Each structure stands twice: as structure tokens, then as C-alpha cells.
Amino acid sequence: MSTFPVSWTAEPGTALRGTLAVPGDKSVSHRAIMLASLADGVSRIDGFLEGEDARATEALFRAMGVRIETPAHGVRIVHGVGLDGLRAPVAALDCGNAGTAMRLLAGLLAGQAFHTTLVGDASLSKRPMLRVTTPLARMGARIDTGPGGLPPLHVRGGTPLAGVEHRAEVASAQVKSALLLAGLYARGTTRVLEPQPTRDYTERMLAAFGWPVDFAPGHATLTGGHRLRAIDVHVPADFSSAAFFLVAATVVPGSELRLARVGMNPRRTGLLHVLRLMGANIAVEPAGEQGGEPVADLVVRHAPLRGIEVPVAHVADMIDEFPALFVAAACAHGVTTVRGAAELRVKESDRIATVGTGLRAMGIRVDEAPDGAAIHGGRLQGGRIDSHGDHRVAMAFAVAAQCARGAVTIDDVANVATSFPGFVELARTAGFGLA
Ligand SMILES: O=C(O)C1=C[C@@H](OP(=O)(O)O)[C@@H](O)[C@H](O)C1
Ligand SMILES: C=C(OP(=O)(O)O)C(=O)O
Numbered sequence: 001m002s003t004f005p006v007s008w009t010a011e012p013g014t015a016l017r018g019t020l021a022v023p024g025d026k027s028v029s030h031r032a033i034m035l036a037s038l039a040d041g042v043s044r045i046d047g048f049l050e051g052e053d054a055r056a057t058e059a060l061f062r063a064m065g066v067r068i069e070t071p072a073h074g075v076r077i078v079h080g081v082g083l084d085g086l087r088a089p090v091a092a093l094d095c096g097n098a099g100t101a102m103r104l105l106a107g108l109l110a111g112q113a114f115h116t117t118l119v120g121d122a123s124l125s126k127r128p129m130l131r132v133t134t135p136l137a138r139m140g141a142r143i144d145t146g147p148g149g150l151p152p153l154h155v156r157g158g159t160p161l162a163g164v165e166h167r168a169e170v171a172s173a174q175v176k177s178a179l180l181l182a183g184l185y186a187r188g189t190t191r192v193l194e195p196q197p198t199r200d201y202t203e204r205m206l207a208a209f210g211w212p213v214d215f216a217p218g219h220a221t222l223t224g225g226h227r228l229r230a231i232d233v234h235v236p237a238d239f240s241s242a243a244f245f246l247v248a249a250t251v252v253p254g255s256e257l258r259l260a261r262v263g264m265n266p267r268r269t270g271l272l273h274v275l276r277l278m279g280a281n282i283a284v285e286p287a288g289e290q291g292g293e294p295v296a297d298l299v300v301r302h303a304p305l306r307g308i309e310v311p312v313a314h315v316a317d318m319i320d321e322f323p324a325l326f327v328a329a330a331c332a333h334g335v336t337t338v339r340g341a342a343e344l345r346v347k348e349s350d351r352i353a354t355v356g357t358g359l360r361a362m363g364i365r366v367d368e369a370p371d372g373a374a375i376h377g378g379r380l381q382g383g384r385i386d387s388h389g390d391h392r393v394a395m396a397f398a399v400a401a402q403c404a405r406g407a408v409t410i411d412d413v414a415n416v417a418t419s420f421p422g423f424v425e426l427a428r429t430a431g432f433g434l435a
Helices: 026-038 052-063 099-110 130-138 173-183 201-208 239-251 270-277 322-330 342-346 351-361 391-401 423-430
Strands: 007-011 017-020 040-046 067-069 075-081 115-119 142-144 153-156 165-167 189-193 213-216 219-223 232-234 256-263 281-290 293-301 335-338 365-369 372-376 383-386 408-411
Touching: 007 391, 017 423, 026 040, 026 052, 026 075, 026 099, 026 173, 026 201, 026 232, 052 067, 052 099, 099 115, 099 130, 099 142, 099 153, 099 173, 130 142, 130 173, 173 189, 173 201, 173 219, 201 213, 201 219, 239 256, 239 270, 239 281, 239 293, 239 322, 239 391, 239 423, 256 281, 270 281, 270 322, 322 335, 322 351, 322 372, 322 391, 342 351, 351 365, 351 372, 351 383, 351 391, 391 408, 391 423
Parallel strands: 017 256, 040 232, 165 189, 383 408
Antiparallel strands: 007 408, 040 075, 067 075, 115 153, 142 153, 189 219, 213 219, 256 293, 281 293, 335 372, 365 372
């Protein structure tokens, strides 16, 4: 159960100051539980995201017989059961709000000897699953979806899988990862080619667990028949959580904020490049590596922004940052145009519509397109925002409120706990007006 209130009241606070450490990366936390569970031996995970999405994945592996200890906040000790050691769960597996859990597990569970059912909350139950089930079927997987290709997924294990080459139509790390995880159980070679490179955590982590993977931006290949060996995983701080503070400190006058040791995987940092193109002042101070990922301190100072055409080449590398970018664009001088981002329509909410509607309620002109929007920078007014249960939309409007003329009420914010537990407290520490 979430401890978050249903609504927030947000209003301009003070200039944002100090040093913040945001929680661990959600994508890495999901994968760490999955691979550690399938490994031979005991793995330790440090920096694990104590958010509802990552904890949902953890609970699912517990339900399949994996012993996972929590010796401290953000730490997990996973007693791996080996590639074929999972046990049939007694009930349906509830992925909650986590698309990553459901899509990756569709691939992983297709390779098991038993049947499973994957269900999700109201938002996840509206998200498209054929993008994973169709290519998995080509590998021999038997997965039934609900009507219209939506959850629940009924995964009928016990069928032999064979590797395929899949040319993905959408740039999606979840699709790529689902196929690679099925590929662990497949005869022969599984190869995924992407229209644009996406985050490569599955590939990197499989390699770290000792499974040979050939990968480079835009493709990944592996062959069945190896084993995973337990390792220690150090989860870096989540760039997507840092993103809200990058925008907030940029738009609130007088701000100077340091975000400590943020994960800087190049497939995640598109927002940094785009904010800089808009005029942001963000210094990157490299701070070595954490769990095989580059990390850096990000020092962000207030700077005036100007509208730009967001280069389509950056879209996949900032796919979760558009709610925050739309807010930056609303505070910029001139028009910011986003195209090539139709994927935003099938996230936890239709993010083009939910953010567009919210910004219009605050007095900003937003012209929507099927695959993006034109945001006309202006003066934000107070108002009432429905975040539609979308964590990133709720946090983006908490940022927008910091430079609005009146108070902003943001409804349906409980799901912020899926990706960013402690957001309210941390934001207040930095200077946000948020209650
Ligand atoms: O693989 C992952 O961990 C994720 C991939 C992205 O989804 P898509 O694969 O649908 O682009 C992203 O939006 C999501 O938050 C996490
Ligand atoms: C899209 C997101 O996550 P998921 O697909 O795992 O629900 C997100 O966190 O913005």
C-alpha cells in the first residue's frame, strides 16, 4: 500500500539548492532481480530501487520460489535457483503498474516448464502486449493475451523455443529484452535489430552474469545453452528521477543544485542534450563507474530556455523524460516541437494528452500531433491537474508549479511510489513548495 496522499498542492518554493541523491535505477533494479534469480549462486544487489515497480518484480520471483533477503534498505540478497529452478506460482503474477515487469517476464516465462498468468493494474491493463507476444510466438512461445492484445497474459510454458532474428518496428528496450530473455531458453541464436538504439541494460547485465552477448547500439545477439553466475550488482541512481530536478533547477531563478552520482548510460541521457540545446546550464562531473555504468555528478544552475525542434535522434534516449521536457518547454521562450514520439501515447497514460491537457489548464498553448506536440512557452498559471495515475506526469507538474503564478493541485499521485519513493520529501529538501 502506498503512503502517498491522493493529491498534492504545489506552489513556488524557494530557489533550489544543495546536493540530492535520487533513488536507484528502475530498469536496472528489475533486471537485477530477474538475472540474480536465474543465476547459480547468491547475488547481492546494492542501490535497489525501493519503489513499487521493482518490488513487484521481486515479489513475483519470491512467488516462484526464489529466496530474497532484505538485510537493509536498498539491499537484496538473492539466492539464485539456476536457469531451470523457478517453481510454478500458485496464483496469477501481479505486475502492478510495471510495463517493464510484464513485458520482460513474458519472454522469461515462455521458457519455463509451467504455465503462468501475468496481470496488472488498470493502467498496465491498457498497454499493448502484441509487440512482445507476436515475436515471441515466432520463437515457439504460446502466450494468449486479453482482447485487443492487452493484458492479462497467459503464458503456456513447456514448449521448446527456437531463436529468431527480429527486426523490431518500435524502438523498445522492453521488446528487445523480452526476446533476449526467451533466447536464454531457446535452441540456436536470438538476434534483435532495432530501428533506433535503446537502453542496453539487459545485454550489459547478462554479460556481467557470464552469458556471452554480442551487442552494440541497435542490435543484440545471444545463443541458448549457457549459465548465469551470481554477481554483486551496484545499481546507479536513476537518470529519469534526476530529470525532474534538472528541469526544476533550470527554470527556477537563483537555483544551483547538485545531483550526486547519477547513472549516465548514453541511452538514457537524451534530455541532458536537449536541455542544453535549449540553453540549460548543466555541468557533468564524471564520478567513475557503478555496476559497469558511467556515473556523474550533475550540477545544474538556473538559465533561461528557448524553444527548439527536439532532434528525433534523441527521442529514444529520453523516452521517459518527455513529461519533464514538456514542462521545460512551457517555461521556455518560443515554441518547442516534438515529433517521432508516438510511443508516449502508450505509456502509463497517454503522455502527450495528459501533459498537454494539464499544461493547457495552466494557460499554456499545446498543439498535439499523433506523435508529439508543439508547446508554446508562456507564463504558467495555477490550476488543477489530473495526472491519470501516471507517476511521471504527477512529478512533472510538481516541477511546473514551481514557476506558476498560483497554486497547483495535482490529483491521483499515489503511483509516484512506483518509480520515486520519497519524491515529496526530497523535493521539499531542495526547496519545492509541495504538500
Ligand atoms: O526496458 C526498460 O526498462 C524500459 C524501457 C522503456 O520502455 P519501452 O521499451 O516501451 O520503450 C521505458 O519507457 C521504461 O520506463 C523502461
Ligand atoms: C514507462 C515507464 O515504465 P514501465 O513501462 O515499466 O511501466 C516509466 O517508468 O516511465
